[in-house]
Amino acid sequence: MSVLPLAGSQSAARPTGNRAASSSARSPELKALPKIRRRQRGLMAGVLMLLIAALGAVLATNIYVANAQYEVVQLTNEHRELVYQNQALTQQVQFLESPQALSNSAVTIGMVMPATAGTFDLSSGEIVSGAERASSSEVPSSFVSSPTSVNPEPSAVDVTDPALTSASGLLGTGALYTLSEPTQGDNGSGTDAGAQRSETALRGGTIPAPDLTD
């Protein structure tokens, strides 16, 4: 700012020496700014609208992504829970399918070891071997111990109760969770699910971050 007066005095001194030259030159023609034509005005408005629309879209996408992230976290948790539950159930089935377990179940429902089966030769119509009656005392021995279950609490995966109360076809506590908790995240409304989440889960924000560590 302090330079301006100095520059102003210099330019004020200059015209005195150059007057002849400046008079011979054509004086600059003064022109009004070109009129913006109606069409161009429309274009400008269009561009502006587009910008606003883009901004709006970006905002909307952002909000949507943020909300979706919230949902993804919840769905991931649910998925993980279901995977574990499925794994536990599969294991239960595998343990129950072991030959010892099958043999024990067979004995408890009164089954006995088979006796000789009768066989026919279909081509000659002959009886190859006669069938014998199974003896009721012939129960399978149980020298081989049953497998040690890794799931000491079978109740943990007992789905019968949840299945009874479950409204839809979904089973298990994971399904119950979706019934009791709304699945859609309501970001920023500050009243329901978001507010109930603890600070550690939100890590200072309003949306729980995807947890990559487990």
Place this chain on the structure above:
Amino acid sequence: MARTLSLRMRIGLAIVLALLVVLGGRLFHIQGLDPAGHAHQAVSNRLHTVELPAARGDIVDTQGRLLAGSADRYDIVADPRLTGDHTVPDAELGMQRPVTVEQTAEELALLLDADSAELLEQLTADDTHYATLARNVTPEVHQRIMELRVPGVYSEPVSERTYPSGPVAGSIIGFVGSDGPLEGLESEADEALSGEPGERIYEVGADGVRIPTATYEEVPAEDGQDVRLTIDQDVQWFAQEAIADKTSEYNAQWGNATVVDLREGREGEILAMADSETVDPSDPAETDELFRRPLALTQDFEPGSGGKSVTFAAALEEGLVEPESEFTVPYRMSVNGESIQNARSHADYEMTAAGIYARSYNTGTLMIGNRLEEQTRYDYLRKVGYGEPMDIGLGVEGQSILRPPEEWDRRQPLTTQFGQGYTGSVLHNVQLYQMLAQDGVKHPLRIVDAHLDPDGDEHPVSAESERIFSSETSQEMLKLMEGVVDYGSAMGAQIEGYRVGGKSGTAEAAGAAGGFDGYTVNFVGVAPLDDPQFVVSITVHRPAGEFGDWDLTNTFSDIMTHTLTSYDVAPSDAESGAYDGFVGQRQDYPW
């Protein structure tokens, strides 16, 4: 605007420019060149690498039933520097609720079923940064612990092996210790089962949240291959029950029942390798060390009369004897000053070679075996597998001790003819009967059927077969074996509707202090003889009682019948092809 600048202005501008250049240079130095590695350090501070463990492959039986699998578990660990009194948000109160470390320990103790005092000690220890509170916790318990939100208590995902069939085939599958696989296939096939772990690299900001736009790399883990065994879980279980029953009946030290498949395309596949007692891979410490590895490989013993099959097959192969060649068989005879006798005293019998085999007379066997050179007999013993370790792909080799003829003592040229003076494992014996039953062709026994890639590609494990005996010898040997079951030493092995052949054997068991102080009794049988499908071997070591008290044939016929019916082998009711045992009409001479 002024056209020129005053001197002071210029100087000022120059200084400013110079400073700018210095600053720019410094900026370039720090940002561009980064000699102190600050930027690198910053990135590496933010970078987190998480290992993605590869899923360990499963071990399945021949029909794809799971024998060993993996389940997701968590180790619960604590950093005692960070644990202590803390607050947790309480949804009901709507505010933070204080929790003391003692309360934490009690809550954890309840969930982990552990002692709260011990946990408290671990949570408050000041000499460590890492304390393992619990291992292999189920996801459900893990989740409940994480819900406590205790600072300093973390979880580490681990994979635990599960064995849904418990002790069924336990010694074959082996087990895994806390530091890695220890025994059996878990150890032998570890490389294939393990796979390659992957990793996930990402940047984390100061608040602990991943920076979404920063580096994110994921190298996926390559899961391990599954291993499919030739074992049939059901047959294995049945055989384990049967042999445990027999072993307990005779109060023996151990017993083994082995079933081998002879069906086309599956020759030499071990369907069951059952021990009288088997380790449960989930709890190996519970079982005596003897039973933690497959007995069919770890134990070698004299095959006894079973070894006569090599002598007979060799003599038939060399054309030195026919099944109906006639011999006068005494109870006792002396060769080179060594006296050899049969198990029970009897009169001199006019017998066929088939009869000698069926009644398992040592003297008669010598008459046939002595027609062969020592070296030739030794060579046949080696060819069928004795004297060589037996490897079926399980990491445990079956041992067999057979000295060359020049190292034999005075009795060994005789005793080796009837299965004494050398040892072999159960599988050595089974291999012999496998080749006798299958046209004289040796199909090496094996227990691993295929390795399966995670995408389902199969890599079958196969072995080269080798002809040892001619087809004719094999056919004749089957008829000799049928005589053993028809009228010989193992009549209890008969199964209605099927032609069954086999050979029993009893040999003295060497004691720890030298000399013999017990017996090893065995029986190996094949059925049906018109088209052999299975070999079943029963062995019982050191049964209580006196020589001659033991009979394994009912265990054999139980297991064989079960296997035949399980695999839909129809009875044929075909005529026996056994040769007469005695010369002349009369066949019922006393034993």
